[in-house]
Amino acid sequence: MATPLLSVTDLQVGFATERGLLRAVDGVSFDLAEGQTLGIVGESGSGKSVTAKTLMNLLPSYARVEGSVMFDGRDVRAMAAERERHFWGVEMTMVFQDPMTSLNPVKKVGEQIAESLRVHLKRSRREARDDAGDLLQQVGVPESKKRLTQYPHELSGGLRQRVVIAMALACSPRLLIADEPTTALDVTVQKHILDLLDELREERGMAMILITHDLGVVKGRADQIMVMYAGRTMEQADTATLFSEMRHPYTEALLETIPRVDMASHSRLVPIPGSPPDAVDLGQGCPFAERCRYCSASCLIDQPSLEQHRQGHACACHAPVGTDAGAAAHAANHETGVTPAGLDMGTFATAVGEKT
Amino acid sequence: MIVLARRLAQLVAVVLAVTFLAFTAMNTLGDPLFNVVGFVAAVDCDAVEAGEIEDISGQGGTTLGDCAVVAEAREEFHLNEPLPIRYGRWVGDLIRGDFGTSFKNRMPVSTVLADRLPKSLLLMGMAEVFAVALSVPWAIAAAYRANRAMDRASTIGAFGMLALPNFALGVILFYFFVVKWQIFPSRFEDDNLALRLKSLVLPALTLGMPLAATYFRLLRTDLITTLQEDFVVMAKAKGLSNRWIMFRHALRPSLFSMVTVFGLNTAALIGGALIVEQVFSIPGLGRALVEASIRDDYPVVLGATVVIATGFVIINFAVDLAYSYLDPRVRRES
Numbered sequence: 170m171a172t173p174l175l176s177v178t179d180l181q182v183g184f185a186t187e188r189g190l191l192r193a194v195d196g197v198s199f200d201l202a203e204g205q206t207l208g209i210v211g212e213s214g215s216g217k218s219v220t221a222k223t224l225m226n227l228l229p230s231y232a233r234v235e236g237s238v239m240f241d242g243r244d245v246r247a248m249a250a251e252r253e254r255h256f257w258g259v260e261m262t263m264v265f266q267d268p269m270t271s272l273n274p275v276k277k278v279g280e281q282i283a284e285s286l287r288v289h290l291k292r293s294r295r296e297a298r299d300d301a302g303d304l305l306q307q308v309g310v311p312e313s314k315k316r317l318t319q320y321p322h323e324l325s326g327g328l329r330q331r332v333v334i335a336m337a338l339a340c341s342p343r344l345l346i347a348d349e350p351t352t353a354l355d356v357t358v359q360k361h362i363l364d365l366l367d368e369l370r371e372e373r374g375m376a377m378i379l380i381t382h383d384l385g386v387v388k389g390r391a392d393q394i395m396v397m398y399a400g401r402t403m404e405q406a407d408t409a410t411l412f413s414e415m416r417h418p419y420t421e422a423l424l425e426t427i428p429r430v431d432m433a434s435h436s437r438l439v440p441i442p443g444s445p446p447d448a449v450d451l452g453q454g455c456p457f458a459e460r461c462r463y464c465s466a467s468c469l470i471d472q473p474s475l476e477q478h479r480q481g482h483a484c485a486c487h488a489p490v491g492t493d494a495g496a497a498a499h500a501a502n503h504e505t506g507v508t509p510a511g512l513d514m515g516t517f518a519t520a521v522g523e524k525t
Numbered sequence: 526m527i528v529l530a531r532r533l534a535q536l537v538a539v540v541l542a543v544t545f546l547a548f549t550a551m552n553t554l555g556d557p558l559f560n561v562v563g564f565v566a567a568v569d570c571d572a573v574e575a576g577e578i579e580d581i582s583g584q585g586g587t588t589l590g591d592c593a594v595v596a597e598a599r600e601e602f603h604l605n606e607p608l609p610i611r612y613g614r615w616v617g618d619l620i621r622g623d624f625g626t627s628f629k630n631r632m633p634v635s636t637v638l639a640d641r642l643p644k645s646l647l648l649m650g651m652a653e654v655f656a657v658a659l660s661v662p663w664a665i666a667a668a669y670r671a672n673r674a675m676d677r678a679s680t681i682g683a684f685g686m687l688a689l690p691n692f693a694l695g696v697i698l699f700y701f702f703v704v705k706w707q708i709f710p711s712r713f714e715d716d717n718l719a720l721r722l723k724s725l726v727l728p729a730l731t732l733g734m735p736l737a738a739t740y741f742r743l744l745r746t747d748l749i750t751t752l753q754e755d756f757v758v759m760a761k762a763k764g765l766s767n768r769w770i771m772f773r774h775a776l777r778p779s780l781f782s783m784v785t786v787f788g789l790n791t792a793a794l795i796g797g798a799l800i801v802e803q804v805f806s807i808p809g810l811g812r813a814l815v816e817a818s819i820r821d822d823y824p825v826v827l828g829a830t831v832v833i834a835t836g837f838v839i840i841n842f843a844v845d846l847a848y849s850y851l852d853p854r855v856r857r858e859s
Contacts, residue, residue, distance in 0.1 A: 333759070
């Protein structure tokens with residue numbers, strides 16, 4: 170990989186709570202090259218949105234952040250929002266989950282797109298409005314001139330998300346962070362928006378971080394994928410490798426939660442049993458151990474570190490899927506019917522990918 | 526156009542309703558005649574004429590002649606007619622622009638109103654200007670620092686201003702600025718606009734400070750809520766400055782509660798500033814209304830009622846217009 174556009178090293182984000190330090194992000198590292206897409210995948214509370222907000226400097230002031238974030242050789246964490254007027258929103262922007270709430274309900278759509286151009290690029294009111302019209306056209310909004318004078322409540326969800334994307338793209342950013350950009354939309358619209366983001370990225374040579382809980386979303390779109398759980402990186406690889414040789418039981422479990430075309434019809438999807446752990450009190454073992462069918466005794470006391478077993482593929486697991494250790498752990502659990510963490514193996518009886 | 530017509534109908538209905546109530550109350554619960562001719566009004570003249578009551582003329586009591594005065598006054602003010610007819614007559618006069626005549630000094634009510642209303646309106650306007658000028662920057666400053674020391678201190682300050690009664694605040698201000706330092710005149714001076722404004726500064730402050738505290742509380746709370754909205758986070762992600770976000774994104778959608786209460790307060794101030802008018806000796810509408818009520822001078826009371834009711838309706842209309850300016854989602858419905 171050439172010199173990365175964005176380089177995150179050992180990022181840690183904590184929030185002091187009454188019960189102790191909540192580790193929202195714990196030791197996340199990744200590089201992202203110009204024009205590439207990184208998919209960050211995980212359940213709610215896995216730290217993916219906090220990671221994005223850290224990059225965007227949107228965390229509340231009481232958040233404790235450690236580690237380094239370098240953007241094109243500049244130290245992002247050392248920048249102060251009030252001084253660096255033209256970094257966020259210009260070089261790096263973000264699209265949020267819910268287009269219903271991320272647009273100001275009392276401002277015209279055109280004004281909301283144009284204001285970035287006026288503030289950052291010092292465009293005049295008229296120029297900014299014309300550019301806003303062009304942007305709307307680029308993101309596939311029909312009758313873009315007319316839309317400029319409309320208010321958000323006059324647009325459908327899909328159109329609103331296109332407006333949000335136009336807003337984010339106004340100053341031609343080099344990196345776009347899309348945080349679950351389609352979660353709040355109708356399924357029929359989701360694909361259009363994702364394809365649009367992909368097209369725009371391609372056209373503009375922009376890098377993108379695509380955050381989602383759905384592995385299916387990043388499958389054909391991301392160059393690299395990082396799977397996060399409880400603030401930690403569980404598995405990290407380029408997309409092809411991840412799908413062909415996935416090693417982490419969590420990645421496997423995530424994949425089983427989404428329907429695939431090659432499944433027999435009416436086959437059941439397998440939810441991941443349990444819920445994500447309490448980020449204040451993670452204990453000493455692997456955070457996923459309690460929900461894992463490959464769990465072994467060592468997983469409960471020893472947190473596996475993220476290790477590269479070969480160039481470009483890292484995984485944090487004692488008994489990875491597809492290895493002898495994994496097969497042995499799984500077989501042992503199957504034998505006893507219960508994992509060392511106390512999870513009933515019967516929960517997985519109908520698992521689609523179940524290997525016995 | 527339809528909106529305007531509907532508002533006009535509303536105005537007529539409100540004015541009729543409140544004046545009818547005021548008219549009936551003042552004529553049945555008190556005796557207007559008492560204040561026109563004095564104590565004689567209470568004497569049963571029929572009984573005097575019939576010789577059932579002793580004529581105590583010359584002893585500070587009444588005489589037959591006085592009974593003639595009473596009869597004359599009844600005739601003059603149509604007090605011998607039944608209530609509904611008198612009310613109808615009053616409404617008829619009102620439509621022709623005649624507010625009637627005050628019982629006190631037989632001055633036309635319209636003259637009384639023309640004298641008192643501008644002063645009250647000026648006082649109301651100044652009080653609201655002070656209140657808004659104080660509360661809006663205050664709320665913005667506090668909302669930035671929600672729940673920190675400055676915000677907490679100003680919340681306590683606001684409650685203090687709300688808890689202090691009008692007359693107490695008025696008297697305190699009066700003592701320092703008029704008696705002790707003699708910065709402002711002790712009574713209302715009407716010679717020119719500058720003097721009028723100067724003599725209204727303290728009363729307007731007295732009225733405006735509790736209003737400012739109310740507006741501050743409402744706006745601060747709404748601003749804090751708005752600043753947590755997703756679109757504010759989005760605006761930050763667009764790299765907009767805090768100032769830009771506050772004034773161009775957060776302020777407008779946060780003004781609703783404040784505008785509502787502003788409307789109600791403003792209308793109430795038209796005739797409701799009587800304590801302050803009393804403390805600072807301002808011949809305003811509030812005082813005129815109180816004096817007239819005590820004297821059962823119902824033409825003045827009704828005249829003032831018409832003005833105040835009209836004010837309420839107009840200001841509420843203005844508030845509705847403000848809503849649709851503030852939020853485009855309201856516009857479609859009207």
